[in-house]
Amino acid sequence: MTRPQLKWGLASLAPMLLAAAPAFAADPKIPAADTGDTAWMLTSTALVLMMTIPGLALFYGGMVRKKNVLATLMQSFAITCIVTIVWTVAGYSLAFTTGNAYIGDMSRFMLNGLAQHIVKGVDSGFILGPGSDGAAAQTIPESVYMMFQMTFAIITPALICGSFADRMKFSALCIFITMWSLVVYSPIAHWVWAPTGWVGNLGVLDFAGGTVVHINAGIAGLVTCLVLGKRVGYGTDNMAPYNVAYAVIGASLLWVGWFGFNAGSAVGSNGRAGMAMAVTQIATAAAALGWMFAEWISKGKPSVLGAASGAVAGLVAITPASGFVLPGGSIVIGVAAGVICFWSATSLKHMLGYDDSLDAFGVHCVGGIIGALLTGVFSYGPLSATDSSPAGSPGSLHQVMIQGIGVLTTLIYSGVMTYVLLMITKALVGLRVTEDEEREGLDLALHGEQIF
Amino acid sequence: MTRPQLKWGLASLAPMLLAAAPAFAADPKIPAADTGDTAWMLTSTALVLMMTIPGLALFYGGMVRKKNVLATLMQSFAITCIVTIVWTVAGYSLAFTTGNAYIGDMSRFMLNGLAQHIVKGVDSGFILGPGSDGAAAQTIPESVYMMFQMTFAIITPALICGSFADRMKFSALCIFITMWSLVVYSPIAHWVWAPTGWVGNLGVLDFAGGTVVHINAGIAGLVTCLVLGKRVGYGTDNMAPYNVAYAVIGASLLWVGWFGFNAGSAVGSNGRAGMAMAVTQIATAAAALGWMFAEWISKGKPSVLGAASGAVAGLVAITPASGFVLPGGSIVIGVAAGVICFWSATSLKHMLGYDDSLDAFGVHCVGGIIGALLTGVFSYGPLSATDSSPAGSPGSLHQVMIQGIGVLTTLIYSGVMTYVLLMITKALVGLRVTEDEEREGLDLALHGEQIF
Amino acid sequence: MTRPQLKWGLASLAPMLLAAAPAFAADPKIPAADTGDTAWMLTSTALVLMMTIPGLALFYGGMVRKKNVLATLMQSFAITCIVTIVWTVAGYSLAFTTGNAYIGDMSRFMLNGLAQHIVKGVDSGFILGPGSDGAAAQTIPESVYMMFQMTFAIITPALICGSFADRMKFSALCIFITMWSLVVYSPIAHWVWAPTGWVGNLGVLDFAGGTVVHINAGIAGLVTCLVLGKRVGYGTDNMAPYNVAYAVIGASLLWVGWFGFNAGSAVGSNGRAGMAMAVTQIATAAAALGWMFAEWISKGKPSVLGAASGAVAGLVAITPASGFVLPGGSIVIGVAAGVICFWSATSLKHMLGYDDSLDAFGVHCVGGIIGALLTGVFSYGPLSATDSSPAGSPGSLHQVMIQGIGVLTTLIYSGVMTYVLLMITKALVGLRVTEDEEREGLDLALHGEQIF
């Protein structure tokens, strides 16, 4: 999601909560929708949905033990459904309407007004953040933009599941995710991507969601697995994955779908999308090779799951950078992500002793931080240049520090709020299945089904 | 597939069978092809093909027993191949040329003339139903339109397979599907979507195929499973699915691919496509949650297969409505489909005692009917408005009744013709495998292969 | 990849190696990027990547024994990563810059200059082969073109793996593929598709890679399996595939992704892309049915793996023809490919006694040759016509002979160079695992993992 203007300063704090934003005289003119841009955004939306189901579902489902495969698939599937409704009712409105610097307003409650420009079946483009200084004309219908953003809102909480696989109650998951989407995801998305958002207006660069999606989900995962405690038998039982082939299919679909995630964040079918796709591919390959060789050297064999994990780490790390960097920088980002995430998922985790089952923290949070900071190093001016900022935001120490603020903000807000929401959920229905249910496996215990 | 004009009255009955339709003076001018519209329709075609292979193949393949997995995949795969040839030879011509109100003509026999506008590798748009009152200019090459429609012609008979899984002869399937595609699918597609078709001209709204695809396939499935009889061991043997994970992957790919099905039916990259995608997503999520909670409440556990089935039910129900309704209406359609299809697939089936193995009827026919009728309730005028009908077709009791006529027509025609074609097939090669083959499993008995 | 001009004669041999090609006065003007064309090419890139991971990975992974499934998936996955980096560093530059008739130059070393036209985040189209007689204006950003071509460079070596499955060292694979990509793939791609390439300038028609991709990979596969020798237990042990369902999913994703491969080779969202998609679908279906019925008649049962293999054979054969032929011709190409590849994969292989494990040669090389030659028969003038060649290249005996030259050239160059590179690899690390490792299975022996 490219911010049309990168401004230094604080956003207007005009209280707009619950008020539909009128189209100010100062707003840019509503453009016609461009069929090419719209085509690519429709496609990107399909690709990003495919990342969660079946992509992430398989990636995670393949890494658990046989008795938990279906329950793990169910987590991604159910979150897709729950967040779709939450986003429709209020999430989109809170994230992407003008509102104030901290939260949107309720003018798109129940997607109210989404069809306002439709005449004889034809829709126009729309203005993002109407009435604000950063109001930006978009060349796609707002329905398409809402859908594209929905798929981001879906995958983010689904990523958290990696940390608490094999032991969380399904009822707890449903309640926790509903609250998390509204209380954690929507505000952070607003801060970073809405024209009025305070983090974006600080100058933090996050093209496709390094902070909003990955650091956010990763830290939430760490908190969750700490609160839940380790799996029964952790460290003694054999917890080898049931089917690494599923994990490889999942990682592959994540990779393919990520083209929609990153290149789609250009919100158009243009050179920026092309460059975002290229650096996504390159960084991912570099990270997979980085993890693979690191493992080959240190453990003697390059594992298949390692290569797949490295690819995911690379995808994560290039995400915030993808619209801003050139191929050379993307190789550095990729190798760094591959090697460091290998270390965090295999050594750091054991050193610190938390049981992040599928490394939601070790891959998504760590990879996200690497990417966010290196974006500040490698950002190439012409890619982020605009009329009002002809130099764009080229990499600099200053930019790295700004990126650091974005990272810290996310870590703190998401970490704290996740803890609070877990406590509320615990009070309501409890968080963890019984030891017997855990031993038996969540498939039978929670869903009454099993794989043969 | 949006009908460019919604007219009330009967179509011209001019006998055009087997005559190439000349471009009348009154026809709209052939427009240039729009690259954006074409891009989205090419993408949609790929997405809809993905729905059948591997989507539906896996959804069905995961629900049968181990000994029938490959044979079930083969059904979707072989139907894809057979219908491709049938559609090329005559199916497309019968469905989408001008012809008369009941059937197209043979002017596109063997896709004759499809390349007629190609000059130096460049194609123009084309006129659908040239020479008829409803002749509609399309901004994509006819080759793309033909391909997009082909993927619909493929998935429809593939859906039927769910009803007769585990017991039909493969030779019978090949013969039956070939005839069914020509005798049932092409005519109904013509009635509803060709500018001259009598059902469409009654004013029946079917955006993406609620009647043409789902009710049609669903009722054919019911007839087939009644004619074939129950599976050996039905009610006593354990018929638990071999691999619900396959079914979840399949349902996920159906979901993703359905964006091509529904949003692609706008035949362009525009606001209507965007809105169709949005309501598809919302209704599907609502239906999955509807089924899930209905099952959770009534059986004590939310099954994974249930959530996936609910999603499919939602996709089915929103199909006819997707280009006409707003998000609010789509939630209602979704919840209704989820809850009612849960009931039809789990209670109605047992009450009536037919063995519709994978609920082709319970999900596709019932879901299709719910969607078709509720389209008449929730249709939003501006989405279906045109120059000649500036009010569009807003929801009304009158519209619901018209929708009912569309439903009934399809139920009767498809039901009766399916029965006739089954009898012909039976006379030719027999319909059902022997009891020994059924016990041994179709994989080995029919295809000489097995899964390990 | 449509060559904008088909010329008869030899290309300029101006020594341009390592020199950035200046935009000559005679070059066409750099066009603006078209959003629709760009959208389709971005989508096609995603589709072609999906062909390799997870498509080909599953197609091959499903055909090996349980103990080698993960190692086989790893081959496709690792090749994707390795070739991405090789292509970024030098492969693209060697293949698609102006250079001379035999090889490109190093002006795009490390993708240097790829962002040269980006202004304020917006990119223009670009000139392929600037400074050469055949310089062709493209309406998509060069970053998109580079990415699209990268996915071809990835899948080609991945196809080879089918021939040596179950027995090659992973370290040998990494080294061999790196060299092969630079020494075999890039030059042949240059010969056929660069405006300066000598094979293309002979008039050889290869729309989407019959020679460059399939014949090339197929003959390399034959050489590799001859050099490596047969699998331990070949002819006595049961080598039945572990999971034909994976192979069917893989073939299905190959089919869907191939729309990007063939229709994407139009490098635009136009009528040629539409026609390419249509003939791809039709030929594939015809080939699958051809193989299926040939097997049904000769072996008594139509196997599922056979139908899937037939589809792949059809996809291969239509590839060179896809932008040039009409539906009628595509049926003939499909049936020929299905029946002949059935014979080569099941009879020829046994007659000649080589152990091409998964028929990389029998399907890709044989199918590619069928397609290349029949392209010369069925090519339809208006599809390949241009301003300078208003008749296009219609099918003729002359054209068939030219096609034969393209085939022979590829067979000889790829065959010889593959042998040389294998010998180098052997000298460096050895080619084959030990007999014990082979018996134990590559999953555990090479990667320390297994499927349960």
Next chain:
Amino acid sequence: MKLIMAIIKPFKLDDVREALTPLGVQGLTVSEVKGFGRQKGQTEIYRGAEYHVNFLPKVKIEVVVPSDLADQVIEAIAKAAQTGKIGDGKIFVLDIERAVRIRTGEVDGEAL
């Protein structure tokens, strides 16, 4: 005590289990096995390589019963598992010296 080991056709498993309940058999153990015998398997075809499937899927039931119940159990299994077609399987009887119920430590007759 006797260990009755029966190799039967898979789809007969539920019938056999039901036939044993009235005899007071409270437990048994089942494994999936492959059988080679007079019944000939199918031919599988993979890319033209034909593999004759010599081994057919069977189910092995192991049930330990007091010696005096053995005859009845054998008879019940034989009856329930019979289709009269080739490949119906075999019943073998072995002697068991001792049985222990892990949960309680009960032995022999008590343990079954």
Next chain:
Amino acid sequence: MKLIMAIIKPFKLDDVREALTPLGVQGLTVSEVKGFGRQKGQTEIYRGAEYHVNFLPKVKIEVVVPSDLADQVIEAIAKAAQTGKIGDGKIFVLDIERAVRIRTGEVDGEAL
């Protein structure tokens, strides 16, 4: 020599193996089986059809030991496999007449 056949809960396998090592047991063979017994299974739901899962996953351990070691082995298994909850499983003892180590041709005591 005796063949000790134990049916236990799957997650107890590693514990049992570790309990046997100190006794000098150098080898054993394990199979996945399904057990039917007093412990009742879960109900599975598929599209409304409910299947009661009568058979629960268990692990069968077969270990052949010299007769004088049998008691110790039985005791060790019983202890390691016990959870005290229903479904812990059984141990059966059979007599073995002969044992051969295929690699060397050694027999009986030597072969174990």
Next chain:
Amino acid sequence: MKLIMAIIKPFKLDDVREALTPLGVQGLTVSEVKGFGRQKGQTEIYRGAEYHVNFLPKVKIEVVVPSDLADQVIEAIAKAAQTGKIGDGKIFVLDIERAVRIRTGEVDGEAL
């Protein structure tokens, strides 16, 4: 009658089966098992967690033969299954009291 139970390396199964045919053995039953023994398994690596695979895939053959055939059968199996490398497996012999062919009700010698 004797029950010959052999634990062998999986890829030797076909060789063993072929070695038995000339002896007149008409049937046998095979299961996939996992063996623990002197032969040490591989180390598996999953995200840095290393699992030592103690259990190696083996195949268990069970074949019941008339007592007088037992020696020949044991010998044939031992020969066909031998590679000379560690992990080749074991052959155990048990006594069978009775055998029944389910299809026909034939018993003992006739039933095999």
